[in-house]
Amino acid sequence: MRGRLPVAGSQSSLREANRAKIVEAVKQYGGLTQVELTGATGLSPATVSTIVKELVAAGLVEVRGTVRSGRRAQLVTIAHRLGLVAGVVVGHRHLRVAIADASHEVVAEQALPLPAEHKVDTSLDRVALLVVDLLERIGANLDELLGIGLGVPAPVDVDTGLISVRGIMRGWDDVHVAQVLEKRLSRPVFVDNDANLGAMAESTLGASRHVQDSVYVGVSHGTGAGVVIGGRVHRGFAGLAGEIGHVQVDPAGRVCGCGNRGCLDTVVGGPAFLAPLRDSHGNLTLRDVVRYANEGDLGCRQVVADAGRVVGQVVAGLATALNPQCIVVGGELAETGDVLLEPLREAVLRRTLVNRVAPVEVVPTELGGRAELTGALLLALQSTDVFDRIDEARAGMVEEVG
Ligand SMILES: [Zn+2]
Structure with missing residues (x-):
């Protein structure tokens, strides 16, 4: 405190x-x-x-x-007047921006689609325009914005705001993401990995808020994990902790953007994940697969369940190393509910040691599609001085009242 x-x-x-x-x-x-x-x-x-x-x-x-x-x-x-923050999540194919006040209440929000392999310059231009546009909509100006939390689907060195592994997010290498956006908006920007933000949100306000050690797994176009140890997000030395999308699951598999072969990301979420459906279903997107699986389509449910099993195998390894009490599963594929969760849970429980206290809980996200965006807002709130100002004002009350 x-x-x-x-x-x-x-x-x-x-x-x-x-x-x-x-x-x-x-x-x-x-x-x-x-x-x-x-x-x-x-x-x-x-x-x-x-x-x-x-x-x-x-x-x-x-x-x-x-x-x-x-x-x-x-x-x-x-109190609302203490200032506003923006949360931004840039995904592989979409962008979401929200404006919230210090009470965590979202006062404006919008999503935009992004082209495949979008470039950092044009995407951050869109972010900046959208932030200004949302502020205008609520009758606020940039001066009232204390800071911006930004999530990206890649490991981030939070000290420099640089994506810390080349090739993982094409078009975003070697760019100081925070600096570029700060230049456009003249407000402080704090960048983190999207799964870390999901972990921060679920462990503060969501499904893992009651435990000290937890893992958040986001399964979308790629798979990432955010690790919480002792109530704090553990990022590792260069922001690589929890990068389970790059754990090898197929030694003879495709070469990944990171240069290794057969990473989880080459199997779940990307083109190889959609390929088995091409003969029977034509060209589907990830969103289509989620929708059809929820409508009961057996082929789509099959590939989502297969994805749950392979993600579960990898998460079991992480759980064995860290012994979390709770694993929270989110991301776009988690919108299929038990279709993804059941095989994932079974794979985790089958491959982790059974302890005499309690089995590890494998539960769905409580914040749903909002986990990562909520984490971006929390990052902005915790990184700006809004909470310090509240503490100072509270401390100043002693003389008046006491
Ligand atoms: Zn890889």
Whole structure:
């Protein structure tokens, strides 16, 4: 926890510590009712109510009516006026941009298709235009944007914003992605791998929020994993941790963009994944396969299930190395639900050691198609000084109230 440490025993420092507890809980979850705040902080309902009133008066939080479990409740969020952030996810074939406030509430959002093997310059131009356009739509300007979190489907050296392995994302090599976008928008940009962002979102707000050690697996045009150890995303030395798309699954397979042979990415998500359907179904896209599988098409369900098995084999290796409590499965192929998840789960459970505490949980994403975008927004919020400003303002309340 940032901010000042309270001095033990003094009345005002106890208040300050209680205020800090409440602000930390609201920062982490975006918005909580007063009853939920009581549960999250261990404070009494009366104390929560008093402190929330103080924080509202200081302009740090806002309260509005909502409904929880069919009953009316007061939702407490970080005040909207404290600033906006943008989250951006660039995929192999699409781009998504969202604008949110410090309470994690998305206030504008749009997606655009991208051509195959899109180039970094034109794609970041589109990102910049879309960010400005979304801000205009909500009547805000660039000055109100504190920062931008950007996810890409490749390993990233977060210190330099450079994609750390050449050939994985063609047209994006040797470009300081963060610097290029910063130049266009004159706002700070923070870049990370998309699976790391999915992991950050699921472990903060989604399916793995109750555990300390978890893995997020995104299965789309490529497959990537984000590793969370002790509640923090583990990126590794050069941002390569969890790059399971480049684990070899077929020693005699196709040569991958990374230069190795038979990587998982050459088998799942790409052209080789769609090829078995060509004779029976014609030329399908990944989206088509997801849609037909959900409509019950047996051929499409077959290739998705095969993908689940091979991804599960690779994830089992990762799980053996890391011993996570929970594996969260997301990405576009996860939109087929159990068609992907069941064979993936079975492959993981069959290949990992059975411990006497509890088997590893293999669960679907709770944030759905929004996991990575939510992670990009969280990255922007955590990297900008908005939370520091809240802490400073809260610490400043001591003199006024205490
Ligand atoms: Zn590879």
